[in-house]
Amino acid sequence: MADGEFDRGLALRRHMFGSGGAETEIEAASDFTRPLQELVTRSCFGELWHRPELDLKLRSMLTIGMLAALGRPNQIRVHVKGAIANGVSRAEIREILLHAATYGGLPAAVDSFTAAGEALAELDAAQ
Amino acid sequence: MADGEFDRGLALRRHMFGSGGAETEIEAASDFTRPLQELVTRSCFGELWHRPELDLKLRSMLTIGMLAALGRPNQIRVHVKGAIANGVSRAEIREILLHAATYGGLPAAVDSFTAAGEALAELDAAQ
Amino acid sequence: MADGEFDRGLALRRHMFGSGGAETEIEAASDFTRPLQELVTRSCFGELWHRPELDLKLRSMLTIGMLAALGRPNQIRVHVKGAIANGVSRAEIREILLHAATYGGLPAAVDSFTAAGEALAELDAAQ
């Protein structure tokens, strides 16, 4: 059953961030990073994200909102791509970041807009 | 037009937090608190919350997620009531707080669960 | 195996916070709080705290340091009692809070000292 959760988490990471991202990170994991990869893959994407009360699109929206309020632009960059894969539109991402500007402060939101804009430009360039 | 935004924000505050809350705060406003009441009523609830790309239910969910990640239990207490008024279910509130436990840390989420539980108990008692 | 982790987590919560604390919270859990109690008992105290590379005393010290740096006095109040149960001395708690004053800022540390002092006074009164 635990393997089921790992596999399910890996599949979701692959769906959200591309097959390169998740698998490269897991294959490249050293003794130092392996427990984090386990935690992210099994507990976060394999369990939390699969709880039925909130669907993937909504979890992506909430995640971006929390990351923007907390001022974590590196993770915004990653999760904007995942949000697009989960069906969040660019206009919705923009509105979540504006909402975060009021609740988490303008500086965190400005950094988040910059990171999100870069992630969206990378998605455009990849097409 | 600006008055329209104030009125619209006041109506939303009344809808979300009860007619007592918003009006009492605005009537009781002193020189010290009046500009904050203006900001909250006009810019936040009159403008931001009425932007069309995200509906009220979704904005309530995002707000609770951000407040939980930031560890602001006083505001969780207020916004849980507003979220119920905007159609968010108790199960959805619970899941948002669990999501925040992973993204903002367990201590902020535990404080948020306590505050949310108190707000829900007050709603039950008021019925 | 999952039950083993829940039981192990429950036993650790009982050891650190008294049999009243953990069991009362778990027995009183409603649909709203039960998933949080599961998360805290199984994942946090049943898994994370039992990873072998850091012993319980060290994890208590780290937890207090993180809570003080983040400015979460409610959780400081709880974890000071757990730290004493795990063999951390009062002088060590004091030094961790002083260390946090430099790394997380004086205001968070002052709030943490107040909460820790109250928890220690409750422990004294209980004897």
Place this chain on the structure above:
Amino acid sequence: MADGEFDRGLALRRHMFGSGGAETEIEAASDFTRPLQELVTRSCFGELWHRPELDLKLRSMLTIGMLAALGRPNQIRVHVKGAIANGVSRAEIREILLHAATYGGLPAAVDSFTAAGEALAELDAAQ
């Protein structure tokens, strides 16, 4: 010379927070709280606050701004009294909190307004 800094810090705490505050805290200091009282009195109020490039009024304004942005209402309550003693007007305190609403987010600012309003009401009642 070190005693000079302690005495200077104690005098400033007495000036800002009333003779009760500082002296009561220092006299009541236990082994647990004494090093914090030393740090606050000597390093913070005896050294930092006496550096010549920023005067006391400006340091009070900056302190309130930082506390509001960080969301530390307990310390806002204390420092609003100190700010009044250092010549900051109520209108200036209000504007600093409004400025913090934009830079640190609305929830932290709302908590700070509440705490500041209570501190100002206590000052009024004491007269």
Place this chain on the structure above:
Amino acid sequence: MADGEFDRGLALRRHMFGSGGAETEIEAASDFTRPLQELVTRSCFGELWHRPELDLKLRSMLTIGMLAALGRPNQIRVHVKGAIANGVSRAEIREILLHAATYGGLPAAVDSFTAAGEALAELDAAQ
């Protein structure tokens, strides 16, 4: 009247950050970034920064203090230039960052000193 606020905000951004900065950002604004540029230009620099109780120099000092306490070095880099334009001296910036080291913690202040030093070096190089 709203246009007046936008124009006033744009003029202040031009004064503080150079004509390149504000205008380039506004002209380059896409559907994704335009609402943020509106918010920054109209609400933040057009309204908040023009409230009469605190002058521009004081608002620059408060902004740097808040950004340093919150640990937002990207925005420190921008606002150090704005602060110089608003008449804040280098010695005053240094003292605000030292004050923030005590209230927001040493790590946030060290990152802020690095960012501020880079911004000042760029100003020197531009002359």
Place this chain on the structure above:
Amino acid sequence: MADGEFDRGLALRRHMFGSGGAETEIEAASDFTRPLQELVTRSCFGELWHRPELDLKLRSMLTIGMLAALGRPNQIRVHVKGAIANGVSRAEIREILLHAATYGGLPAAVDSFTAAGEALAELDAAQ
């Protein structure tokens, strides 16, 4: 006596971060950065880190835990090297970061793992 504390702090910085780091920073200090170098060298590494109740290894562990919970990866990069010099093992660093993932949130911990991995790779390359 004050010089004794500065010298002791400088020696500890040299021990933890290499003779290049501390001395280069202090020699390169300008009017702008000198007071910060004084604060870091004398108060932080000369006084706080030498308080006897917690040894250097434990202070390194606490520092990494606080930095990870606060999400300050630049300082993680520096302090991972210092922690290795103070006898903290790589497995212990990993476990502290995992502990921080639960208490400060996963995004801050992921950024910290990245920074720590880079610092460890630099240490490997330097040998």
